[in-house]
Amino acid sequence: MALQETWMDNTVTDEMILCNLPYHILRLDRRGRGGGVALLLRDHFHYKRLHTHFNRGGISCLSADITSANQRFRIINLYRPPNAKQSDCADLMDHLDVILSGCHFDVILLGDFNLDINWSGANINPHDARSSKYVSLFENHNLKQFVNTPTCGSRTLDLVLSNNEQLISEVHVRNPLANSDHFIVAFSIHASNISNKLVIPYPDFANTNFSLMKEELSTINWEALFDGYLDIDDLYSRFCNVLHQILDKCVPLKTSHELSSNYPIHIKKLFEYRNFLFYRLHRRGVEEKYSRICNKLSHLIDRYTRNQEKRKLEKMKDKELYNFVNRRIRDKPPQIPDFPDQFGRRATSNLEKSEILADYFSSVLIRDDGIVPDYSNVPKGFPPLNDFIIMPHTVVKQLRKLKVSYSITFDGIPQTIFLRCRQELCVPLAHIFNCCLRLGSVPTLWKKSIVTPINKHSSPTSPQDFRPISITSTAAKIMERCVKEKIDDFLDSHGIIPMNQFGFSKNSSTTDILLQSTHDWTMQLSKQKCIDIIYFDISKAFDTVSHQKLLRKLEYLGISGNILKWLESFLVERTFSVKIHDSYSNERNVTSGVPQGSVLGPLLFNIYLSDLPATLDYDTDVKLLMFADDIKMYACYDEGEAEAVTKKLQGNITKLMSYMRSWQLTISLEKTKVMYVGSKNPKKTYFLQPDSKIDECICIKDLGITYDNKLSYAKHIEKVVANARTVMFRLLRIFKNNFPSLLCRLFKLYVRPVLEHNSVIWNPHKGKEIALIESVQRTFTRIVCLRSFACQNSPTLPSYMDRLRRLNLNSLVIRRGAMDLHYLWKIWNRSTRLRFSTFFVLRPCRGRTANFNFYVPAVRKERHFQSYFVRISRMARLFPLNFFRIKCSVKKILADKKLKDLLQKNINGYELISTK
Numbered sequence: 001m002a003l004q005e006t007w008m009d010n011t012v013t014d015e016m017i018l019c020n021l022p023y024h025i026l027r028l029d030r031r032g033r034g035g036g037v038a039l040l041l042r043d044h045f046h047y048k049r050l051h052t053h054f055n056r057g058g059i060s061c062l063s064a065d066i067t068s069a070n071q072r073f074r075i076i077n078l079y080r081p082p083n084a085k086q087s088d089c090a091d092l093m094d095h096l097d098v099i100l101s102g103c104h105f106d107v108i109l110l111g112d113f114n115l116d117i118n119w120s121g122a123n124i125n126p127h128d129a130r131s132s133k134y135v136s137l138f139e140n141h142n143l144k145q146f147v148n149t150p151t152c153g154s155r156t157l158d159l160v161l162s163n164n165e166q167l168i169s170e171v172h173v174r175n176p177l178a179n180s181d182h183f184i185v186a187f188s189i190h191a192s193n194i195s196n197k198l199v200i201p202y203p204d205f206a207n208t209n210f211s212l213m214k215e216e217l218s219t220i221n222w223e224a225l226f227d228g229y230l231d232i233d234d235l236y237s238r239f240c241n242v243l244h245q246i247l248d249k250c251v252p253l254k255t256s257h258e259l260s261s262n263y264p265i266h267i268k269k270l271f272e273y274r275n276f277l278f279y280r281l282h283r284r285g286v287e288e289k290y291s292r293i294c295n296k297l298s299h300l301i302d303r304y305t306r307n308q309e310k311r312k313l314e315k316m317k318d319k320e321l322y323n324f325v326n327r328r329i330r331d332k333p334p335q336i337p338d339f340p341d342q343f344g345r346r347a348t349s350n351l352e353k354s355e356i357l358a359d360y361f362s363s364v365l366i367r368d369d370g371i372v373p374d375y376s377n378v379p380k381g382f383p384p385l386n387d388f389i390i391m392p393h394t395v396v397k398q399l400r401k402l403k404v405s406y407s408i409t410f411d412g413i414p415q416t417i418f419l420r421c422r423q424e425l426c427v428p429l430a431h432i433f434n435c436c437l438r439l440g441s442v443p444t445l446w447k448k449s450i451v452t453p454i455n456k457h458s459s460p461t462s463p464q465d466f467r468p469i470s471i472t473s474t475a476a477k478i479m480e481r482c483v484k485e486k487i488d489d490f491l492d493s494h495g496i497i498p499m500n501q502f503g504f505s506k507n508s509s510t511t512d513i514l515l516q517s518t519h520d521w522t523m524q525l526s527k528q529k530c531i532d533i534i535y536f537d538i539s540k541a542f543d544t545v546s547h548q549k550l551l552r553k554l555e556y557l558g559i560s561g562n563i564l565k566w567l568e569s570f571l572v573e574r575t576f577s578v579k580i581h582d583s584y585s586n587e588r589n590v591t592s593g594v595p596q597g598s599v600l601g602p603l604l605f606n607i608y609l610s611d612l613p614a615t616l617d618y619d620t621d622v623k624l625l626m627f628a629d630d631i632k633m634y635a636c637y638d639e640g641e642a643e644a645v646t647k648k649l650q651g652n653i654t655k656l657m658s659y660m661r662s663w664q665l666t667i668s669l670e671k672t673k674v675m676y677v678g679s680k681n682p683k684k685t686y687f688l689q690p691d692s693k694i695d696e697c698i699c700i701k702d703l704g705i706t707y708d709n710k711l712s713y714a715k716h717i718e719k720v721v722a723n724a725r726t727v728m729f730r731l732l733r734i735f736k737n738n739f740p741s742l743l744c745r746l747f748k749l750y751v752r753p754v755l756e757h758n759s760v761i762w763n764p765h766k767g768k769e770i771a772l773i774e775s776v777q778r779t780f781t782r783i784v785c786l787r788s789f790a791c792q793n794s795p796t797l798p799s800y801m802d803r804l805r806r807l808n809l810n811s812l813v814i815r816r817g818a819m820d821l822h823y824l825w826k827i828w829n830r831s832t833r834l835r836f837s838t839f840f841v842l843r844p845c846r847g848r849t850a851n852f853n854f855y856v857p858a859v860r861k862e863r864h865f866q867s868y869f870v871r872i873s874r875m876a877r878l879f880p881l882n883f884f885r886i887k888c889s890v891k892k893i894l895a896d897k898k899l900k901d902l903l904q905k906n907i908n909g910y911e912l913i914s915t916k
Helices: 015-018 086-101 129-140 209-219 223-224 230-249 266-280 286-314 316-330 350-363 390-401 415-420 420-440 473-493 508-524 548-557 563-571 600-608 639-662 714-734 740-755 767-788 801-805 812-828 868-876 888-897 897-906 911-913
Strands: 002-004 023-028 038-044 046-049 054-056 059-067 072-081 106-112 160-162 168-174 186-188 448-455 468-469 530-537 574-580 588-590 624-627 629-637 672-675 687-689 699-702 705-706
Touching: 002 072, 002 106, 002 186, 002 563, 015 023, 015 038, 015 316, 015 699, 015 714, 023 046, 023 420, 038 059, 046 740, 054 086, 059 266, 059 468, 072 168, 072 687, 086 129, 086 548, 086 888, 160 168, 160 186, 168 801, 186 868, 209 230, 209 420, 230 420, 266 286, 286 740, 316 639, 316 714, 316 740, 350 448, 350 574, 350 588, 390 415, 390 420, 390 473, 415 420, 415 473, 420 563, 468 574, 473 600, 473 629, 508 530, 508 548, 508 624, 508 629, 508 868, 548 600, 563 600, 624 639, 629 639, 639 687, 639 801, 705 714, 740 801, 740 812, 767 801, 767 812, 812 868, 812 888, 812 897, 888 897
Parallel strands: 072 106, 448 574
Antiparallel strands: 002 038, 023 038, 046 059, 054 059, 059 072, 106 160, 168 186, 448 468, 530 629, 530 672, 574 588, 624 629, 699 705
């Protein structure tokens, strides 16, 4: 499908146009008023977009090459406005001449040319000199024009040209799309295998007959089935074979059908009547009637779409609705480009591309160097963890945590089967798991993973622009969770994972590590100290963990016996295969790394780095914080301590680099940065290696939060607001309904989290920033009121506060205050890694008041005064004693009228937004 004069810009996403339809879209958006072209191609087409395009003076020209089994042709989609400048037209003709001359196969040139040419006679008759030049261009390249009837009023402005007369046939002019003044031009392309996709039935797991399946499973004698198994592979294959036989009975097959509009009968009849009038437009009085019917049809379709949308969305739970919106609002990933192979040949088939990506993913893996690193800093002497038994009720507990997923793994059993049949499968799974532990072995199918390549950015050009996402067996994940519980208890009881490590740890989050670091920095700045912060990046951290070194460290810690044997079997001799659509690469061996996509992978990585802090010399001056593989080290000093402290920081950098080499990990020089904080900072130069200087940055994105060397979050707030506005307008464009409750629900689920993520870190105190954040919700409520209540006796638009009351919303500034309070409650109740006594001081209450008396330290710097722990201490003094005794949430805080009134009276910025 080729579209001209699309009027699209960067505020319109691909998914707004596609709406989950099986198409890829190629766009060339307008630069000013009008213009823009697009090509919509079925998702099984193989195409390559030409990087040479023309987009100037309202003229848009987009080209793409489409390849079938044994044929290739180029499509050129063009829009030329009627008032195009002569100089722009001359440049366009030069551009067309280049892309036509450089093409040695069939070409289709189509679009809205706006040329005054009579195409209906035996001879082409251009009516002006400009049109004559285009006719000469067409003749020079042997292009024949196939549209001979008017496409806009009485003129033929929309053309289809090709250098192969056999390629184009069945050209018809049909009624316009919506209220366009141009007719649709439809034609057939004769290309081998380009539109005939092989239709293969596939299992429809969403409509599985679970009642029959549970009944079948309950009749199986698992003890007899498993009796006399040869090894763990034989045991698991018996289990899978039985499940596959039952799945064949209970899961229907499904085939993909062509898309069709399922409108009600009155709209279908109106479609037929409109088409009837279209072919009689030449008669007197029909044109006015045709226009009236088109407007009525458009109105009925809009109303039907709104009602269908409301009925569908109201049935969904929040999580289901979020996933549905996510699919609608996010752009479809671009087609994987044609990579060159090792011989320089372009890979065009999915199989060839999967092989190239598999080669790249395996190339980043390492082999153990045989060097035994220093284990002296690894804690030891703990009672060993060597064996345990997995009970069926434990398996049911883990199965209940699964999410609904129909993705196929190597064993052919999707996750939803385990979830829905958990009571029937817990006994055989527990038996299999215990046999695995007893034998210290993992089924071969659990070691195989299907890797899906995910692009890192919107325009990937090489294998380096993709990252692997693995899909592993669900049964393996369940056993991993059972093993992880035991290892977690062992690690927690002996304090093996250091307090510096916040990643993948119990009760820890990015909020904890960011609060701890930013609080320390603002406190040191208030003491007139300078801060040097080093941000380290480990290249391919999870992929380059040495299996031998990891297993040796586990044994050193006390994890031994059958558990260690099982972990060794789990890690070694793993394979992966890259999947692109229906094509799979040959299997590749995994020689290093913790399995990504697995449950145990993050935990094993934490264990691998568990002794890093013990190798460094850090204290009150030099500190280390880690979130998985994100490491930052910083030093705080005043003018007299500068030389000694910065020398100590450089010494720790050297030790860290030595540690990484010993454990075969690599620090990326390009991504490792230093930021200097403090107006009098001497900006000491630091080195990873003697000849590798660490580059300075003045602004950095740290675990999703952007701040600069003044610890200002202004850029982060601007970015968050821009993202939230983009998402909000996408939602309002995609969803056409005018039901305020549904629109507000969408806003709460999809827009508000963008504005509130980790707000306890960056909660602004400046009126300008507070108003900027609030402007997103202000705009949303204004649009909703105009869309939903415009005709309900509302002569003027209500004020912002009235709109909030009418839509049952709270202001964002009040919500951020409630989030501050909720996080204080979490710290008090030890629901985070942060300890209350570290950041707060409680004074005894005076008199008979029932208020907490938080000590608020005297601070000199505004940044420290507005930091979380200082501002929440000021606020918490005003709240009742029982606040910390009840189970708390942001929703409960806002539902409590007394707490909400206290927030409104004392929150910074509430008066600003309530008076506008």
